[in-house]
Amino acid sequence: MSERLDVRKTYKLLVGGAFPRSESGRSYEVLDAKGRFLANVAQASRKDVRDAVVAARSAQRAWWSLTPYNRGQVLYRLAEMAEARAGELAEQVGRAEGIRAAEARATVARSIDRLVWYAGWCDKVAQVLGGQNPVAGPYFNFSVPVPSGVVGVLADQASSLEAFVDAVAAPLATGNAVVALASEARPIPAALLGEMSATSDLVPGALNVLTGRTGEVAPVLASHEDVDGLDLAGADDGFAGELAALAAETVTRVLRGADPQDRGLKRLRAFVETSTVWHTIGQ
Amino acid sequence: MEERPASTLSALEYDPAPESAAIARLRESYGLFIGGAFVEAADGATFETLNPATEEPLARVAQAGEADVAAAVAAARRAYDKVWRKTTGPQRSKYLFRIARLIQERSRELAVLESLDNGKPIRESRDIDVPLAAAHFFYYAGWADKLEHAGFGPDPRPLGVAGQIIPWNFPLLMAAWKLAPALAAGNTCVLKPAETTPLSALVLAEILQQAELPDGVVNVVTGDGSTGAALVASPVDKVAFTGSTEVGKVIQRRLAGRPTRLTLELGGKGANIVFDDAPMDEVVEGIVDGIFFNQGHVCCAGSRLLVQESVAEEVLHRLRRRVDQLRVGDPLDKNTDVGAINSAAQLEKIRELTAWGEREGATRYSSPCPLPERGYWFAPTVFTDVAQTHRIAREEVFGPVLSVLTFRTPEEAVAKANNTTYGLACGVWSEKGSRTLWVAERLRAGVVWANTYNRFDPASPFGGVRESGFGREGGRHGLEAYLDV
Numbered sequence: 001m002s003e004r005l006d007v008r009k010t011y012k013l014l015v016g017g018a019f020p021r022s023e024s025g026r027s028y029e030v031l032d033a034k035g036r037f038l039a040n041v042a043q044a045s046r047k048d049v050r051d052a053v054v055a056a057r058s059a060q061r062a063w064w065s066l067t068p069y070n071r072g073q074v075l076y077r078l079a080e081m082a083e084a085r086a087g088e089l090a091e092q093v094g095r096a097e098g099i100r101a102a103e104a105r106a107t108v109a110r111s112i113d114r115l116v117w118y119a120g121w122c123d124k125v126a127q128v129l130g131g132q133n134p135v136a137g138p139y140f141n142f143s144v145p146v147p148s149g150v151v152g153v154l155a156d157q158a159s160s161l162e163a164f165v166d167a168v169a170a171p172l173a174t175g176n177a178v179v180a181l182a183s184e185a186r187p188i189p190a191a192l193l194g195e196m197s198a199t200s201d202l203v204p205g206a207l208n209v210l211t212g213r214t215g216e217v218a219p220v221l222a223s224h225e226d227v228d229g230l231d232l233a234g235a236d237d238g239f240a241g242e243l244a245a246l247a248a249e250t251v252t253r254v255l256r257g258a259d260p261q262d263r264g265l266k267r268l269r270a271f272v273e274t275s276t277v278w279h280t281i282g283q
Numbered sequence: 284m285e286e287r288p289a290s291t292l293s294a295l296e297y298d299p300a301p302e303s304a305a306i307a308r309l310r311e312s313y314g315l316f317i318g319g320a321f322v323e324a325a326d327g328a329t330f331e332t333l334n335p336a337t338e339e340p341l342a343r344v345a346q347a348g349e350a351d352v353a354a355a356v357a358a359a360r361r362a363y364d365k366v367w368r369k370t371t372g373p374q375r376s377k378y379l380f381r382i383a384r385l386i387q388e389r390s391r392e393l394a395v396l397e398s399l400d401n402g403k404p405i406r407e408s409r410d411i412d413v414p415l416a417a418a419h420f421f422y423y424a425g426w427a428d429k430l431e432h433a434g435f436g437p438d439p440r441p442l443g444v445a446g447q448i449i450p451w452n453f454p455l456l457m458a459a460w461k462l463a464p465a466l467a468a469g470n471t472c473v474l475k476p477a478e479t480t481p482l483s484a485l486v487l488a489e490i491l492q493q494a495e496l497p498d499g500v501v502n503v504v505t506g507d508g509s510t511g512a513a514l515v516a517s518p519v520d521k522v523a524f525t526g527s528t529e530v531g532k533v534i535q536r537r538l539a540g541r542p543t544r545l546t547l548e549l550g551g552k553g554a555n556i557v558f559d560d561a562p563m564d565e566v567v568e569g570i571v572d573g574i575f576f577n578q579g580h581v582c583c584a585g586s587r588l589l590v591q592e593s594v595a596e597e598v599l600h601r602l603r604r605r606v607d608q609l610r611v612g613d614p615l616d617k618n619t620d621v622g623a624i625n626s627a628a629q630l631e632k633i634r635e636l637t638a639w640g641e642r643e644g645a646t647r648y649s650s651p652c653p654l655p656e657r658g659y660w661f662a663p664t665v666f667t668d669v670a671q672t673h674r675i676a677r678e679e680v681f682g683p684v685l686s687v688l689t690f691r692t693p694e695e696a697v698a699k700a701n702n703t704t705y706g707l708a709c710g711v712w713s714e715k716g717s718r719t720l721w722v723a724e725r726l727r728a729g730v731v732w733a734n735t736y737n738r739f740d741p742a743s744p745f746g747g748v749r750e751s752g753f754g755r756e757g758g759r760h761g762l763e764a765y766l767d768v
Contacts, residue, residue, distance in 0.1 A: 128434065133758050135740035136418070143744050143760065228749070241540020248535035250704075251528070251547065251750045264436055266768065273748040274755050277723050279716075279733040 011041045011187070013048060013211060014194035016055030017204020023047050028213070030187060033098025041187050044212035049220040052179045052208040056150045057226055059205030060177035064147055066203070072122035074201050075173060079115040081196035086112065089161060089192055096160040096186035111165040114260075118169040125174055125268055138281045145272035147175035148253055149228035152221040154214065154243070156233045159260065160186035164193065166260035167231050168207060170267035176229065179208045181218060183234060187211040215239075222246040229253040229271040297610075300617040302405045307396035312343040313481065315351055315505060316488035318358035319498025325350040330507070332481055335402035336614050336623040336658040344481045347504035352473070352513040355502035359444040359471040360518075362499030367471050368441065370497070372428030379424030379467060381494040386417040386459075389490065393483055397455055398614040400482045402623030402659070403577055405615050415739055416459035419757075422741035423463035426762060430468065433759050435768035441469030442544055442767050443520035448511045448534075449484075450526045451477035451625050452580040452681075458484045460756045461523055462501060463741075468765035470521065473502045475514050479626045481505040519543060523764060525582075527679075528705070528750050546754025546764040548582065548746055550679040551707030554700035555585030555736060556722065558693075559594045561712035565734065567601045570685070573710055573736035575609060575621055575663050579683040580629070582751075583708035585736050587676060588687045589696050595689045599667065603648060606663045611652045621683060624659040633661050633682035640666050640675040645686070671702055679705070693718060697725045706748035710736045729755070 011030075012019040021027070024045035030038045063071065082089060086108050094104035129145040151171040156163035160183050168178045182190035194209035210217065214234065222230055223246040230247050232240040232254060244254050255270040312329065314321035328346040333339065347355070367375075386393065393416075394409040403412070430439045445465045449457035454476060465472050476484040488503045504510055508530075515522055515534050521544040524534050528549040538545050555573045557566050573585025590598050614622035624630040641647050645666040654660040661682055669676050669686040676686045690696040700709055708730040711722050723731040729747040732738060739745065744755035754764045 131759075133740070133743045135738075135743050137738065137740070139735065139738065141740070141743050143758065146748075148748070237540065244539030245536045248532050248539055251532060251535065251549065251752060253753050254539075264768070269763070273729060273753075274744050274746070274760050275723075275729060275731065275748075276744050277720075277731045277733060278735060278738050278743070279719065280735050 008039070011039055011191040011211065013042045013044055014191070014198065014207070014209040015048060015052045016059070016208065017198060019198075022212070023051070030185070032095040038095060039188060041191070041211045044210040044217050046217060046220045048210060048212075049179070049217050050224070052210060053150060053224050053226050055205035056177035056179050056208055059203045060147065060149055063177055063203045063206040064175040068123035068126070071173070071175065072119045075115060075119035075122065075169060078197055078200040078202065079112050079119060081200050082108075082112045082115065082193065085192070085196060089189055092188045092192060093161050096188060097158070107162050111162045114162070114165050115169050118173040121173045121268060125272070128265070129269065129272065130274070133276065135278070140279045140281055141276065143274050143276045145174065146275045147171070148271040148273055149176060150226060151176045151178050151229040151231065151271045152224070152227045153178055153180040153231045154218050154221070154234040155180055155182050155190060156260070157183045157185065157214075161189035161193065163233060163260040164190045166258075166267060167233055171229065171271045172207060174268055174272045176271050177206045179221060179227070180210065181214060181221060181234070182209060182211045184212070184214045218243055219246055222252070223249060225250050227252055229255070231255045231258070231270070233258065297618045299613070301613060302395055302615045302617060304395065304399060304615060306392055307399055308392055309342055309396070309399070313345065313485045313505070315345045315347050315355070316485065316501070316503040317351065317355045318502065319492065321488070324348060325354070330478070332400060332479065334399050335625050336655070338657055338659070341399055342482065344485075344505050347506040347510045349513045352504055352510060352517055355473045355504050356444060356446070356514070356517045356519060358499035358502050359473050362497060363443055363471040366497045367500050368469060372430065375466060375469065376424050376427035378494060378496050379420050379427060379463060382490060382496070383417045383420035383424060385490040385493055386413065386420065386487075389486070390414065390417070393455060393486060395615065396486060397483050398622070400480045401451065401454060402614050402625050404619040404622045405617055406619065407577060412453055412456045415741070416456045419459040419463045419741040423467040427467040430762065430766070433762050435763060435766055439468070439766040439768050442765060443470060445470045445472050445521040445523060445765065446475070446514040446517065446519040447472055448475045448514060448522070448524045448526065449477060451480040452577060452582070454480040455483035455487060457525055458487055464756070464761045465765045466500065468762055470765050471500045473504060473514060473519065475504050475506070475511050478507045521545070521765065523754070524548070531752060544764075547752035548754070548756060549750060549752040550705055551582045551584070551747060551751050552587060552677065552679055552703045552705045553583050553585045553708045553710070553728070554587045554589050555710035556696045556700060556712065557588065557590040557594070557598060558713035558715070558718065559591045560714045561734070562714065563597065563601060566598060566712050567605050569710065569712060569734070569736045570602055571605055571609070574685040575683050576737050578621055578624055578661070580625060580681055581737065583730060583737065585710050586680060586685060588685055589690050589699055590687065591696070592689045592691050599687065602665065606650045606665060607652070609650060609652065609663050611650070611660065611662060612655055621663060624661050624682065627659055629681065630659040630661060633680055633684060636675055636678060636680045637664060637684055640669070640673060640686070643670075643673045645669045645673055645675060671699060677703065693722055697722055701727045704750040707751035708732065
């Protein structure tokens, strides 16, 4: 009797709620931490980035038009999905990062807990970051945090899941749509999370996950006119400078150096705009 | 001034009521303010600042070069390390309260000086710019000892040295918007006023001396764009810029890859949306306030009027009648509504864009008001038959020029209002609260005024989205720009 041959999986992109291989048809080899072959992963092209931004722009309106309560439920649903597949996530995190099984399980647990943390923020962030402004005159004046719009995330290159979750969940919680570029060498946990998001009632296109060569596609994301915010967690200092310079062409908001375990509001504040409304008071 | 035709305007004649220019206590020359003292530029360079209403020189002002900017930044760094970071919140608070009071005490002098140097009507500098500047210091004074309650965590820290570059449209007020939150949060500052309006910031520096603010906590370097560029290139921890989107992008690019924090308050092309149920008299006043306030030299000006088709004719009829009554002339005259354009260069830009308006097929109406012979003037102007593709509908004119477009449905109004790369401010006029809030929710703008326009308050965050910049000035939100959070 020969051993059963395992069924291996192809990891694809997540764009607009669909799972295309790259429109270019390209893929690249992903190795584990010890250099052994793990999988062939779709290699996103420039066009895939542009398609993802288009999908994100259109999804952002729908995502933001949900009630904050509903957005919170969707992110919580994503945590449920991740919990159910925690074993698979832990195995892939372990292989990608070369850490022991127990440590990988702990990483996955923290990542899921982080999702739950952000799920709870959806219907609270407006009260914490907004409020009434006591102006000197007969006006009702209030400020609310509104999403910047489409946020490009260049995910951390080392932390394949935990940092990825933090970088995408925060802008989603504040009503943004996200185009995330997974860690180039460790993309599989992020791709798995993308798969889970497709069964979490997330508006298709609100989260797009691309795998590929960072150096090739990140500049397309950074310079895209319809990208409103950019998280450069996964770029080294020199590359981050180049990307930030591209982002300046359209006054794109740039975040650099947020800590995935920080319990502060830095990531939540990074991609919201304070919108202030004055209304006259009178009879 | 030429005589007004008696037949139409006789009812509007007022005797001139000029404020005395002597109140400004102008001096022949002004130095840089570095390390608590007024000094000449290292290379002795100076430039002239003009009264835009007469084209007469007002004073000579030191032109800061790279060495001067470096000295100012070094003074700010020293003051931060040796004094200011050790100054407690309650002490910083009391310094700011002192400054607010001193501005109030010298408000008449500051108002006249501002109108002389900028060209804005004394009514506006007296009633808006100067009182709001004092109010900003007063407001942020109260924050200096309460930062741990501002919602940025239990121990918010200052950034260090802030380089602050401000425009010429509200010189003193913009200085207050920059300095007050920065000082409250515990930073030290190097302020770069605009080339054409350096004087009020230098009088403010005198006020800081009178308040006995420690030397070097605030430094003022006057000069042209090269001074600003030198400040951006210097080792500051924070750059705050208010000005054009074009320059803002250059600054953002220069700071890319540097840890320097940045906030930008840039241009706008604000839409003022008028629905058919809005109260007409208030609407007309609101449109006029929206575009002719401060000669239209306002980044959040309501420069695009979007009026519902069913009332467009009536609104425009009333608007023209009102525009004809605007009194354009001597900024120091208390009856003046619209003052002088700030500079020859700005006047040229307004002329160029309005010429494009005509060339592209829009219909121009300019007030027949008489304009003084000397100085930089532009009659209040309204363009109708404007298409969204016209330059006057897309580009910031930064002058007393209104572009009128129409719409039929709220959806169309929102789509047209958002059809711009800017996103600073919009107005909505309607008696129907639910519709106003529906529209406000959909406008991509940092500020929405409902049944009012161009209101400012130190407690209210101001700033844009998209290419109008990022960061807020005013309110609790304004502290974030100067805290390491």
